[in-house]
Amino acid sequence: MKRMSRILSALIILVGSLTMLIPFVDMTIGALRTRQESISVPLVFWPRSPQWQNFVDVLHSLPMGRLYLNSLITAGGVTLAVLVTSALTGFALAKYRFVGREGFFRFVLGTLMFPQFVFLIPVYYLMKRVPLAGGNDLLGIGGSGLLHSYGALILPFMVNGFGIFLMRQFIMDIPDELIEAARIDGCSELRIFTHIVLPNLKPAMATLAIFIFLGQWNEFIWSMIITTSAQKLMTLPVGIQLLQGQLDPVRTDLLMRAALSYAVWPVIGLFVLLQKYYVKGMVMTGMK
């Protein structure tokens, strides 16, 4: 009985792992096939001689460098902003008593309930109407506002309810005595934040940073809406999806696989390196 269940467990794990791996393997191995191999019946899984040329050619047909840069700027900008706003807000919620604190905290948690789709139209319009940007006048009329700028990709994500929640939980664990001692030494409140709270928050910041960065790196719908008409701003997922028409038509599937490999593996590498931080954030979502 015991042995049966152990064999069963092993079988489940084996089948499961194969299922998880095959799509990733097919993505990259598939990118190394020749045109003939990719359309052969019966199927050729392993290419006879790997066509590394596909990985080179895709760099010429898609602006991969540009897409990478845009993704880095967007995800990096959002991550930085979220770290700052979350830590500041979390600090106030965790260590001060003020009128409206409970209400505000509940409000922050409540914002998490709203689907992104409620905001697409209003925020698009807001970005278009930003005064004095993109040819707009003082009233925000006449031009395209921030629509064709990194601002449109970054601004709507600069505060994150989950980030605030996470920071509040971590900052609550910082002993009050530490903060009190600094106050007695004459530290200003801002200095307490930068010199006492932030240094104690490094692991939490790492958790939030990797969480937000990966999320934003893979963000699709908003980036697509904004950059469909502003190709120069396209992020990696949007660019690969929308620009695949630029690829050699007889090898589209091969070059797509190569492009996706470029997009996916670095992020997976990052995740594997930093997963202990990521997992902590993930599990925290289950505790709220």
Place this chain on the structure above:
Amino acid sequence: MKGQRHAGSSRFTPYFFILPAVVFYAIFFLFSIGFGLWVSFREWDMLTPLDKTRFVGLSNYVYLFTKDDLFLPVLRNTLVFAIGSVLFSTAIALLLAVALQNNPRRGLWRTLYFLPMVTSVVAIANIWRYLYDPNFGLFNGLLSLFHIPGLRWIDSTALAMPSLIAVSVWATIGGALLLFAAGLEGIPTMYYEAARLDGCSGWNEFRHITLPLLRPTLLFVLITGFINGLQSFALTMIMTGGGPVNSTRVLALYMYETAFQNFRMGRASAMAFVLFLIIFLITLLQLRIFRRGGVEAH
């Protein structure tokens, strides 16, 4: 001495710290929701100046439920997709979590299952589109090894939805698995030891110890998975474009098309708020169940 006022700290200090978030929420949350709701009562194409748009009352909402031939099928697709993916994903994740519970290398396996969670949905959708290819895809290639005729995975109205659900399940197992694993680690081993002394094992152990103690996690995984499923967009957009014959068109995709391809902002806004209402009701239900279960909301 938290909460008292001190030299150098005025009562405005905390407000100063939350100011960036307050400003953000005022603009990107409160104003946006109000504006979105306002738009849902009007006819607007995004280009016409707002003061020249027409107030149409509830007719955008009424239109969706009475005149729009697509909306109700789309709503049904959305529910089928969300329920299908969350049920299978949760069940498989639970099975795996238990199978991995005492495995010395469980960390490694969990990482493997988690990979799709950090992979761009654009990559996932395209890879699976190739796997499902009727002529040259891996799946039909494998079937042909056993002389089984290939299936039209995402090109037939009957199979497209189940095929998409399968991808969603594949992509979301890892998250659920992780939460279950954390939940399982919270169960004291002495419960299992006591059960074993009483001659309880295997299935009974699972039913009478693991499952009841995992209930809060299970509920959380089910509800959040369902809510995420309701908002799925890129998978359908990339893999099937909503087809064949609308069999996989889901609400988020339909809303996107209505707004940013057909420029009917009023109708699209109304759709977004219908989606919100569904999610809101489910969240209330979740809070109610959690309270009854005596589990703190946070």
